[in-house]
Amino acid sequence: MIEVEPMLDELSIGHEGRLAWVNNCQSPEELYSLISRTLGQQGHEIATLPKLHQLALVSKYDPKEYARRHSMLAVRRVAAKCGLDMPHGAANSYAFSKRLGMLPQRSGAYCCIKCVEEDLNNTNHAFSWYRRKHHLVGVDWCSIHSCALSRIDSLVPFTKLPHIPFSLADVAGKPAPLKSVRIQSQLACRLVKHKSSPNQPLDSLDG
Numbered sequence: 001m002i003e004v005e006p007m008l009d010e011l012s013i014g015h016e017g018r019l020a021w022v023n024n025c026q027s028p029e030e031l032y033s034l035i036s037r038t039l040g041q042q043g044h045e046i047a048t049l050p051k052l053h054q055l056a057l058v059s060k061y062d063p064k065e066y067a068r069r070h071s072m073l074a075v076r077r078v079a080a081k082c083g084l085d086m087p088h089g090a091a092n093s094y095a096f097s098k099r100l101g102m103l104p105q106r107s108g109a110y111c112c113i114k115c116v117e118e119d120l121n122n123t124n125h126a127f128s129w130y131r132r133k134h135h136l137v138g139v140d141w142c143s144i145h146s147c148a149l150s151r152i153d154s155l156v157p158f159t160k161l162p163h164i165p166f167s168l169a170d171v172a173g174k175p176a177p178l179k180s181v182r183i184q185s186q187l188a189c190r191l192v193k194h195k196s197s198p199n200q201p202l203d204s205l206d207g
């Protein structure tokens with residue numbers, strides 16, 4: 001199996017699609033069969049592992065670190081029973097990882113055309129990927145370029161990379177956001193990196 005390093009802020013389902021694409025798997029079932037064989041050969045017991053954890057292990061990541069960097073659990077799982085320490089991606093959080101670990105916060109797939117252009121001009125990789133910060137509810141602009149995001153017009157958008165021609169449509173065709181909206185967007189982008197359980201106070205967020 002060809003290893004595929006997850007990129008900065010890459011959405012887990014986008015990483016899954018890129019892994020399938022690189023390994024020429026035609027369906028999720030084919031990909032996870034390949035992952036299962038690969039992890040089994042490495043001695044992992046994967047029968048009950050959530051997909052999020054399988055992607056972490058096959059990328060040689062600690063599942064908690066992978067969840068913090070690539071899932072949207074921090075903005076999807078926003079409440080927990082008091083006193084229980086169940087970090088995102090931890091073994092005692094399997095139920096949350098299985099249910100929410102591969103989901104963007106909003107439906108559909110989005111990209112920023114300028115981010116894609118910069119990705120393709122980067123001589124270190126020259127491909128694009130789906131970012132978590134482009135899949136937050138209420139954030140219709142790229143926080144870096146302040147331009148409207150584009151929605152990928154496809155039923156299976158994550159099976160391809162954003163730079164492979166899709167039909168695109170501006171999310172809202174709105175002008176550049178107001179400063180207050182930009183600040184809210186930045187807070188949402190920061191929240192998605194929250195590394196622990198919902199019980200952890202927000203002032204302990206880190207970059």
Ligand SMILES: [Zn+2]
Nearest residue numbers: 112115142145
């Ligand atoms: Zn951008």
